[in-house]
Amino acid sequence: MTDAPIHSEHKDYIGSKLGMWFFLFTEIILFGGLFLLYSVYRSLHHDDFHRAATELSVFIGTVNTVILITSSLTVALAINAIKQDRRASAAVLLGVTIALGLLFLVNKYFEWTGHIHEGIYPDSPELLAKSHGTILFYGLYYVMTGLHGIHVIAGMAVLAGVLVMVLRGTVNGKDYVKLENSGLFWHLVDLIWIYLFPLFYLIT
Amino acid sequence: MTSGFYTAPSNHRGIFAWIFSTDHKRIGLLYGTSLFTFFLVGMSLGLLMRAKLIAPGVHFISAQTYNSVFTLHGVIMIFLFIIPGIPAVLGNFLLPLQIGARDVAFPRINLLSWWFYISGAACALTSLFTGGGPPDTGWTFYVPYSIRTGTNVSLAVFGVFLLGMSSTLTGLNFLTTIHRLRAPGMKWKRLPLFVWSLYATGWVQLLATPILAITLLLIIVERFFGVGFFDPAKGGDPILFEHLFWIYSHPAVYIMILPGMGVVTEIIPVFSRRSIFGYTAIALSSLGIAFFGYLVWGHHMFTSGMSDESRMIFSLLTFLVAIPSGIKVFNWVASFYKGSIEVRAPLLFTLAFIFLFSIGGLTGLVQGALATNVQVHGTYFIVAHFHYVMFGGTAFAFFAGIYYWFPKITGRMYREGVAKTAWFLLFVGFNTLYFPMFVLGWEGMPRRYYDYLPQFALPNLISTIGSWILASGIILMAVNLIRSARSGEAAGNNPWGGTTLEWHTSSPPPAENFETVPVVTTGPYEYS
Numbered sequence: 237m238t239d240a241p242i243h244s245e246h247k248d249y250i251g252s253k254l255g256m257w258f259f260l261f262t263e264i265i266l267f268g269g270l271f272l273l274y275s276v277y278r279s280l281h282h283d284d285f286h287r288a289a290t291e292l293s294v295f296i297g298t299v300n301t302v303i304l305i306t307s308s309l310t311v312a313l314a315i316n317a318i319k320q321d322r323r324a325s326a327a328v329l330l331g332v333t334i335a336l337g338l339l340f341l342v343n344k345y346f347e348w349t350g351h352i353h354e355g356i357y358p359d360s361p362e363l364l365a366k367s368h369g370t371i372l373f374y375g376l377y378y379v380m381t382g383l384h385g386i387h388v389i390a391g392m393a394v395l396a397g398v399l400v401m402v403l404r405g406t407v408n409g410k411d412y413v414k415l416e417n418s419g420l421f422w423h424l425v426d427l428i429w430i431y432l433f434p435l436f437y438l439i440t
Numbered sequence: 441m442t443s444g445f446y447t448a449p450s451n452h453r454g455i456f457a458w459i460f461s462t463d464h465k466r467i468g469l470l471y472g473t474s475l476f477t478f479f480l481v482g483m484s485l486g487l488l489m490r491a492k493l494i495a496p497g498v499h500f501i502s503a504q505t506y507n508s509v510f511t512l513h514g515v516i517m518i519f520l521f522i523i524p525g526i527p528a529v530l531g532n533f534l535l536p537l538q539i540g541a542r543d544v545a546f547p548r549i550n551l552l553s554w555w556f557y558i559s560g561a562a563c564a565l566t567s568l569f570t571g572g573g574p575p576d577t578g579w580t581f582y583v584p585y586s587i588r589t590g591t592n593v594s595l596a597v598f599g600v601f602l603l604g605m606s607s608t609l610t611g612l613n614f615l616t617t618i619h620r621l622r623a624p625g626m627k628w629k630r631l632p633l634f635v636w637s638l639y640a641t642g643w644v645q646l647l648a649t650p651i652l653a654i655t656l657l658l659i660i661v662e663r664f665f666g667v668g669f670f671d672p673a674k675g676g677d678p679i680l681f682e683h684l685f686w687i688y689s690h691p692a693v694y695i696m697i698l699p700g701m702g703v704v705t706e707i708i709p710v711f712s713r714r715s716i717f718g719y720t721a722i723a724l725s726s727l728g729i730a731f732f733g734y735l736v737w738g739h740h741m742f743t744s745g746m747s748d749e750s751r752m753i754f755s756l757l758t759f760l761v762a763i764p765s766g767i768k769v770f771n772w773v774a775s776f777y778k779g780s781i782e783v784r785a786p787l788l789f790t791l792a793f794i795f796l797f798s799i800g801g802l803t804g805l806v807q808g809a810l811a812t813n814v815q816v817h818g819t820y821f822i823v824a825h826f827h828y829v830m831f832g833g834t835a836f837a838f839f840a841g842i843y844y845w846f847p848k849i850t851g852r853m854y855r856e857g858v859a860k861t862a863w864f865l866l867f868v869g870f871n872t873l874y875f876p877m878f879v880l881g882w883e884g885m886p887r888r889y890y891d892y893l894p895q896f897a898l899p900n901l902i903s904t905i906g907s908w909i910l911a912s913g914i915i916l917m918a919v920n921l922i923r924s925a926r927s928g929e930a931a932g933n934n935p936w937g938g939t940t941l942e943w944h945t946s947s948p949p950p951a952e953n954f955e956t957v958p959v960v961t962t963g964p965y966e967y968s
């Protein structure tokens with residue numbers, strides 16, 4: 237990143253991207269607080285975490301991981317397309333990204349409702365009857381995947397906004413920093429999941 | 441106020457030309473008026489507490505009301521006044537001017553952050569009249585009480601969450617602005633030191649505030665869903681909350697003080713007609729303070745339950761913060777040496793700042809040392825200490841900055857004599873109000889109590905009298921500033937003979953800040 241000061245207030249691409257990266261730092265630290273809780277409680281209740289993790293469905297988790305990674309690919313392709321001014325394909329790729337995000341949420345919905353039907357949700361009598369580590373594990377599970385889910389929804393909304401701009405032509409082959417920045421955000425959402433997935437599903 | 445950006449054409453009318461404006465100068469003044477309104481509310485609550493404590497056994501408000509009053513006083517003063525404080529008001533107005541830019545990097549995000557600010561304030565204030573009554577947890581919202589109390593904590597906490605977003609966005613905006621919008625020739629080592637301090641602050645705002653955001657969200661989640669992260673009955677640990685809270689709130693102390701240090705660093709060279717001593721050391725010590733500030737949060741929890749090793753490490757690190765702070769103080773004092781000093785109101789406030797901040801800082805070390813900490817923890821010693829750093833430090837620097845840039849902002853001059861009288865009342869009132877609290881704390885009077893033993897009567901009485909002197913100083917200052925803004929003498933573009941870029945444009949500045957983009961060829965404080 238060059239640091240040469242510029243002086244046109246109108247379009248400063250490097251500035252916009254710099255701002256976006258700053259924003260991504262804040263997101264990482266927001267989740268960082270939760271990762272901190274996770275590591276403290278994991279080290280205190282190692283065995284409980286171990287046992288509780290075996291009850292999550294690795295299958296759904298893996299499917300969702302694949303979905304999100306694919307969606308990161310499609311958004312990257314969309315950026316590539318807009319750089320070559322192929323607006324139609326960029327729009328389609330964005331549409332696919334949003335659809336994949338939706339698919340992820342649908343899976344998540346079934347996963348959550350599955351647990352809730354078994355009576356496993358915060359403050360439920362069933363859960364409170366279990367060991368402290370298990371309560372904390374599920375607490376972290378719901379809060380962390382929940383906050384992540386909210387970010388998926390926000391990302392989809394942002395991408396939908398950009399999609400409209402692509403269709404209208406305000407985001408185009410010459411001016412596409414909005415698409416690039418939303419792509420960055422989407423990658424971050426993806427990246428956080430890449431950490432959540434092993435922490436909750438794989439380390440058993 | 442009939443020229444410059446005040447008369448710039450706008451698509452909106454009346455107040456809407458302000459609350460929908462993306463001009464950094466208007467946003468700065470928007471923040472200014474909102475901030476000082478809240479300051480006056482906070483001050484009234486402070487006066488109420490002092491009146492309650494005038495003598496033992498005086499009970500015109502109940503214990504429960506007292507709890508809400510100090511909570512509200514703390515929340516207002518911290519989150520609505522001193523944290524947004526200097527960056528949001530003076531920073532917004534002056535940062536683009538000082539680096540020779542037309543505006544900040546993201547003017548619309550700048551406006552958005554004011555809206556976050558005012559919505560957060562609205563939530564915090566609504567929480568007083570709705571739900572289970574005003575929050576009574578103290579501004580620190582410690583669990584488990586904040587999760588169990590029936591008062592309206594959730595809404596207040598959500599308000600603070602919004603205020604955090606506002607602060608983060610301001611930091612993000614300033615960082616990008618400083619990186620990208622410097623005028624031609626404005627190299628990093630030619631930046632005014634106020635800009636350096638905003639830069640260091642920006643990083644703290646950016647990297648610490650999200651921790652507060654998540655901590656506050658967790659309080660809300662706990663209250664609504666009972667997840668149990670901080671509830672021992674469910675395996676959680678309340679002390680972890682304290683860690684998370686102070687991981688933000690200690691760096692936040694530097695969000696408060698760094699810009700204040702930046703302000704006085706601008707004022708000293710101008711009123712002693714001398715280049716600042718140790719430019720690089722001051723710039724780097726800001727970054728040093730910002731960095732070390734991350735690593736000392738544990739000193740708020742020495743008595744909460746922590747291993748001896750961590751206590752010693754945190755104590756050592758706390759002492760290390762004193763080094764960059766000391767560097768600054770010595771550089772300021774050295775800058776006066778052989779200067780041609782002109783004692784005007786901004787300089788008086790600056791001197792008061794150095795004096796009061798040094799007392800606050802040194803008593804900070806008393807608490808940073810493990811043995812004495814146990815003695816003074818949770819007493820009035822702490823109350824005195826943080827008022828000395830936040831009020832005597834930051835707020836005095838803020839006032840200094842307001843006087844100093846008043847002619848630039850309004851185009852008019854305040855009344856010097858009245859300003860000096862107000863300063864005198866403030867300085868005397870301040871010390872009368874807070875110094876007795878050191879004594880009280882040392883003798884063991886606990887903070888946050890609504891009544892006390894008879895042996896504490898005299899210092900409390902003195903303190904309450906001090907609060908009246910202080911308040912009269914504030915009112916005198918406010919009247920002077922408001923009247924001078926309307927009808928003061930025209931000040932001219934550069935009444936102080938300042939050398940930084942903001943003095944090179946007209947007062948008040950035009951909407952676009954500069955007629956032509958300035959080209960910078962020298963450092964900021966070139967007095968020969």
Ligand code: HEM
Nearest residue numbers: 483486487489510514517522578579830831887888889907
């Ligand atoms: C204007 C005059 C002020 C007066 C008369 C005043 C008075 C007081 C008093 C008596 C307390 C102690 C309450 C107790 O522990 O029982 C207190 C607490 C506090 N004050 Fe002030 N204060 C003033 C200004 C300020 C300013 C400018 C700030 C910050 C910039 C501030 C921040 C605080 C905080 C954070 C607390 C702790 C609240 C808590 O314990 O939760 N005050 N104040």
